[in-house]
Amino acid sequence: MKTQTHHPQTFRSVPTHSKPLDSARLEKLLEQQLDLYKTKLLSSGLEYQLAVQNIPLGAHSTFQSFEPYPISIASAKGAWMTDVDGRKMLDLSMGFGSMLVGHLNPEVVSEVRASLDVGTLYTAPSPISRDAAERLCRRFGIEQIRFTNSGTESTMYAVRTARAYTGKEGVVKVEGGYHGSGDALMVSTKPSLEKAGPADSPNSVIGNASVPGESYVVPFNNIQALENVFSKHAKTIACFIVEPVLENIGIVLPDEGYLEAVRSLCDQYKIVLIFDEVKTGLTAGPQGAAQRLGVIPDLICMAKSIGGGIPLAAFGGKAEFMQPVTDGRMPHLGTFNGHIMAMAAVRAVDKVCTPAALEKAESLNIQALTRIREIIDEFELPAHTVGFGVKGCVTWSDKPVRNYRDYKATDFQIAELSFLWSLNHGIMTPPGLDEQWLISLAHDQGEVDFMVNDFKELAKTLRG
Known part of the structure; x- marks a missing residue:
């Protein structure tokens, strides 16, 4: 069967080989990250307990709520957020694109x-x-x-x-x-x-x-x-x-x-x-x-x-x-x-949003996608990188995803672990297992290095 070529204005890099990850080990790592989350985010937990008294699920959009409770944010500027526990977090969600020009531009x-x-x-x-x-x-x-x-x-x-x-x-x-x-x-x-x-x-x-x-x-x-x-x-x-x-x-x-x-x-x-x-x-x-x-x-x-x-x-x-x-x-x-x-x-x-400003952000995104792909290859992870414009993601499958049925065949266990890992290590990602990061006009080389290095630490942990 012929492999379909994606549109030339988009980015996708699928590994030539990969090795499966141990499901039992993943489950243990997930439990560890969940415990760490509850330990680190005590003020967010308290804020959630207060919020649910007046707000269904403690958030004004159902998507913003997740188990065990969402992170509550106190402030944001540029590419960074500060949560109610005082942790500085790199924002890779950026309001799903709403903050393309950065917080408080x-x-x-x-x-x-x-x-x-x-x-x-x-x-x-x-x-x-x-x-x-x-x-x-x-x-x-x-x-x-x-x-x-x-x-x-x-x-x-x-x-x-x-x-x-x-x-x-x-x-x-x-x-x-x-x-x-x-x-x-x-x-x-x-x-x-x-x-x-x-x-x-x-x-x-x-x-x-x-x-x-x-x-x-x-x-x-x-x-x-x-x-x-x-x-x-x-x-x-x-x-x-x-x-x-x-x-x-x-x-x-x-x-x-x-x-x-x-x-x-x-x-x-x-x-x-x-x-x-x-x-x-x-x-x-x-x-x-x-x-x-x-x-x-x-x-x-x-x-x-x-x-x-x-x-x-x-x-x-x-x-x-x-x-x-x-x-x-x-x-x-x-x-x-x-x-x-x-x-x-x-x-x-x-x-x-000039062509030059967006071109710079996209070049940083391509760099992130390429470096993360190299980490995926190094650790033989069952994953690949996909990008378009200033957005990118890691898809936990070693095969291209071309439709919803392909997406449903990806590994959601690893996706959930990756999500919690990011939140515990100073990176705010969208509250879902299927969203993408965004490199805004406020992100620079330091932010890209931060996210890439964090992914490498995750990869090391996955392989033990």
């Missing part, structure tokens, strides 16, 4: 402070919001844009816009893909394999308490499966929504030619193509993933990296496909849309 702070001299919320059009829209349209190569306040709002309204444009209801998405928590997209985000059906023709597994409407699910990197769904149901399908690079299950890269084939099929069957760039956006490069990968969708969803840490998101695209917003077929509403502080943050991020 001086330009963001300056612009936001200046905005407080003129207002916070107008709930009316303003030259400030018009300027922000012009900047993002110019940068991402789109014609029209509307601001929202979260990635969920953006994907929800993009789907509604596609439905209004086509007069159809059906939504097609990728198995394992996450597009926020709107009902239409809470389908097969991370389904159990018992419910998921055949690998080449997955079921739509509906999330708890969701009412998605007509939905179809396809495996990533399988153009034939997508065409099968389109050919059977095109008369009722409004859109296909997809992350151009999946970033909910590690980093899953598109095969070379896959996105181009997706674009062609959507044109052929007159189905709206939506790129969810909530997690890629500027982390993919100065103009986002669509421009970098050379495939242009009809609508695009953005958030996180465009806002400098201020709640901000947007959806937009070609004027033709935004017409339902203009003519009233799809009213888009929101009191806080175009919030003055968020518009100030757009201005700051647009100034700071």
